[in-house]
Amino acid sequence: MAHTIPAGPVAPGGLRDVFTSCLAAVLGRPNPLRLPPMRHAAVVLVDGLGAEALAARSGHARTLAAASGKRARMVSGFPTTTAAALASLTTGTDPGQHGLVGYSALDPATGVVVNQLHGFDDGSLPDAWQRCPTVFEQAAREGVRAVAIGPRHYATTGFTRSVLRGAEYLGARTIAARFEAWQQVIAGPGPSIAYLYVPELDVAAHAAGWRSPRWTEHLEAVDAAVADCIAGLPAGAGLVLTADHGILDTSPDRHLFYDIVPGLLDDVAAIAGEPRCRQLHLRAGADPVAVAADWNEAFGGAVRALTRAQAIGEQWFGTVDPHVEPRIGDVLVAATGRWVLLDSRRPKGHGMIGQHGSWTSAERIVPLLRFGAAAS
Structure with a gap:
């Protein structure tokens, strides 16, 4: 089957290459994204931010739009769903290897369909269901501080334990506070990698659609937080912003x-x-x-x-x-x-209005935006 990619430059690889490239850059090594050497690298994962939706709302995200130049998009992977995509990002592998093959999946051992976002908490899934080591674990072996920054209520979930294994979790309620937490990390000693998670747009899109004022307000908050952050980035600190999938509105x-x-x-x-x-x-x-x-x-x-x-x-x-x-x-x-x-x-x-999971370009093509040292 030929899956159509929209016209314009699309970076090679996919989500599996983003975080691994950031760690390689911190270690001064070649990497798939060709990121230059840096001391601190962060991946901002904006859940549900498709490249097409960002382009349509670029007037509400001038900082992000300004970075949307050559090779500023990539293919997220399949299925276009959070459980599979985040595991690909943090392990550097595809779903066929890490094992999270959809929002829900059949456990062959029990014959029961399990939710792969919540099944680790209710005992439906063992931690080993996610089969691959994470980039955070690799960073620890290399002497690089590894942190994950997101809403506080995700800190102790089984899904966090599975896909963010090896990371120090820093809880922050607001989008702006997550960027501030990263700035505190890079002010500390030693090299670091960080993962900043922004779920607000995806939640808004499911409830009201990505064309809704609520979704646009969250996009504006992301843009403002990025603008404030990059204005004060020290030399050697870089940020890559991407998404796990895009989204389309249904009826x-x-x-x-x-x-x-x-x-x-x-x-x-x-x-x-x-x-x-x-x-x-x-x-x-x-x-x-x-x-x-x-x-x-x-x-x-x-x-x-x-x-x-x-x-x-x-x-x-x-x-x-x-x-x-x-x-x-x-x-x-x-x-x-x-x-x-x-x-x-x-x-x-x-x-539910906003949906994702399949092959359309609205679901598969996501931003790949670089700031600070990552844009060099």
Whole structure:
């Protein structure tokens, strides 16, 4: 399948290369992003900030827009969902290696679909579910201070423990306070890497859409915080701003209810993934090729359904480790356009406006903005 990338320069690699490049730059080593040597490097991850949305609201983000020059965008990866993307960022690997293959996934050991953002807290998932060492752990071995800065309530979650393993977590309530916390880190002794997490835009988009005043207000807050921060950056400190995924606004007329199609779920034992990309785990003896064909026929051009073998062959999840493969659905159903795949019997979440998880450029293309030493 050819996945269309919008016109204009797009940096090579993806999220897996961003944090690893920052650590390499602090260590004075070559790196995929070609960042110059620096003493302090930070990655600002603005959850849900797609490059297309940023361009459309550039008048509200003049500092970010000014940095949106050549090679200031990149492909985030697949699936375009937070659990998978953040693990790719902090481990330097693709979902097929670290094992977080969607918003939810089937645990092959139990046959239960587990939420990969919250399952570490309720005991559904062991810490080892995320299979790869983190960049923070590597930094510690290299004598580099590693910190993660985000909302206080994320400090002790299981997901934080899994994907930010090895980082010193600094809680800060507001967007501006997170940047201030990083400035205190770089004022200290020794080299450092940092991760600053901004979830506010994603939360606003899910509730009200990225075109909403609420989303725009958060974008303005990010822009102001970046402007204030870079105005006082010392020599040798660099900042890279990116996102885990973009987002698109949906509406009730784009809801596809798969449970009301006669016979469509007959061979389906469990459904994982997210509304923009469902992962179907089939009953024993069911034919994935036939099931994929049924879903394609049921929804026409609104989806692309294919088998796990096809998705792996097309590198949807990168190189897939044999231990991770059973977590991926036997059939994947990726929505096109602004369509969303829902179960009418489970109305929770049907009112969510902003959605992501599939292949559109609005979901996949994210900013890659460099400031301070990182822009040299």
